[in-house]
Amino acid sequence: MRRIGIFVFASYGVLFAASSPLLYNSLAEPLQKSSVSIEKLSQKPIMEPNKQLLRSFLNRMETTLLMGKELSDSEHADDKRMNAYLQDLRELSRTKESIDLLYRKSLDTAMAKADKKSFEDLISVPLDPLKHPRIRSEVIAFYQKNYPHHSIRSIDALCDEQELEEKSIKIAIEQEQAYEEHLRILKRSEVSNIKKTAQTGSRNSVILSAEATGSGGFEFEAENLNPYTVTMSIDFELLSNLKSSGKIPLFIEIPGRSKKRVLELTRIAPELPVNYRSSYGWARGSAFAVHQDSYIYKLPFSSGSVVNVSQGYNGESTHKGFSAYAVDFPVPVGTPIYAAREGIVVGSEGSSNFGGVGAEYRQYANYVIIEHRDGTMGNYYHLKQGGALVAIGKKIAKGELIGYSGNTGNSSGPHLHFSVSKVDPVSMRRPMNLPVKLQSLEGIVTLPQKGDRYTVQ
Known part of the structure; x- marks a missing residue:
């Protein structure tokens, strides 16, 4: 189902509004889901020194949800009250980020001190930091070292997820030749x-x-x-x-x-x-690149056009682990694609006319890859045959036409796969996607999700 109207990217506190009606209480759904875990976290002894912060979040969440329901039930929402509601969501998002950071630091401390009781309490609460590949790897390593004869179901699930991801990364490296070795x-x-x-x-x-x-x-x-x-x-x-x-x-x-x-x-x-x-x-690419986090990327389409998201960050299909921060835009074959950021073309392939669903099709993707000034790479994948318009070595301006979308490679339908990456500084060989800010006419997007709809500025 296509969603229109107002969208809230709660995890990063980004909000933007259009004029169409919408159930206001649905804006708080991501935060509401997190509040269930935060409620459990507040009951753990290790969180006692920070219990006031957690309870404050939960109490304000309850008040804000009530306000959202009242706005949804109202035929004519008051602008001042609506703005107050959106401001509350922004502040709750910032508090949620602080709680995530606190959770991560507490987990680090528990592992450093080999505090198994605190470790077990924390990993029993599925907060967002556990989805981060680096944190997940550290948790699994601690678990395997300290629990040789004991099984914890939640970490066993993390182990299975990591094993599956490593297999898919191995296939990607082999088929996309992302890393040349044994030279x-x-x-x-x-x-x-x-x-x-x-x-x-x-x-x-x-x-x-x-x-x-x-x-x-x-x-x-x-x-x-x-x-x-x-x-x-x-x-x-x-x-x-x-x-x-x-x-x-x-x-x-x-x-x-x-x-x-x-x-x-x-x-x-x-x-x-x-x-x-x-x-x-x-x-x-560079494993030592430091991404310019303040940079605002252009949505890679024609100004004024409207695009949907079929798979966003941490998507259920293929955006996992090191590939988590990528966006899929379903667009017809032949849609013009523009550079989201200036740079130099370092990869360009447009000869393939073959695609399908499965890792075996990865090698057939057409693409354009642009190296940015900070050493990161902008990746534009699944272009049509003949759809890579720029040659390696060409300097590209932000907003310059670089190709046409298609359906090549590992693809379930016509779309553009866009991501920004660097070389993973741990393995020094595989690409690692990075979260970025995207400029839409409605506002700055930091957490694109399936079903979102943007107007290109």
Whole structure:
């Protein structure tokens, strides 16, 4: 069912209104769902020092819900009262964020102190922070270490979810070639020949070469032939009579079309032979990028058009784990797509005319990927055949036409999949989506959800 009118993204306190009628009490539904867990949390001994904050939220929630019901029952809602209601929802959203932060810190403290009673109390309450991949991984690691012979159903469910996610990520990495690994280190004399045949984005477009030094060691140089930044990882299976100048494994960022000395192996004992066995890998993008959270992205469609959301953040279908912060917009094949943010094109594929439902179709997606000034990537997927209009290396302005939507790749119907990502700083190889702010005519959107409807500014 299509929803119109006023939308509230309660978790982040973003609200915007249109003139169409709507049941006002439905605006508070996300907060109301959270209040059930917060009520349980307020009864836990570990929350006793902060009980006043939790009770204050719950009491105000009750009052605000009553106000929303009165507005919904009224034939002509008073503007002043409606604005007061929306302001209450904003403040409740901010308080909810504070409670989430408190919950996360309490969980961290319980695990650091190996306080199993507090840990069990906290994880029995399903608040939003438990959905975060990093927190979930830490909780599972603590559970596996401290509960070898005891099962907690809620964490077992988290373990199953993480296992499923890791399998899907593995398939995605293999099929989308998001990470190139087990590459052979070249001799410096081999580099020029490789560069003659290397193409942008190919396995050998990022080169690591080694050259013997006069003192019996080795010097390593990395060269990135691509127009975009990559994150390189270097590891050694064997180091015999050699000492590394840096920490192993080594993770390093290589800017586009640049080369740098990255590592040196020094001979330890001059009288003994040396040997090493190593390989390297790389991922497109920077694991060290810091997203400009204040940046407001354009909705990637024509100004004045109206778009719906078929799957938003933490969507039930495919937006999970590291892919949680993505938005699917159902639009007809051939809908013009515009850059949500300025940058440089680092990925462009438009040759496929094949799609379907399932991971095996991922490799057939057409796309445009744009690297932003802060090192993050804007990803526009499922474009039609011939629908990627921009070439790798082209500078793109915000709002510039970059392609046409389609139904290629792993897709259940014509739509645009949009996300902003960086390389995950833990694995240093897989992409990790980031939450962003989107500008609509109605206001700034920070938590797009299924059923939402926006007018493009």
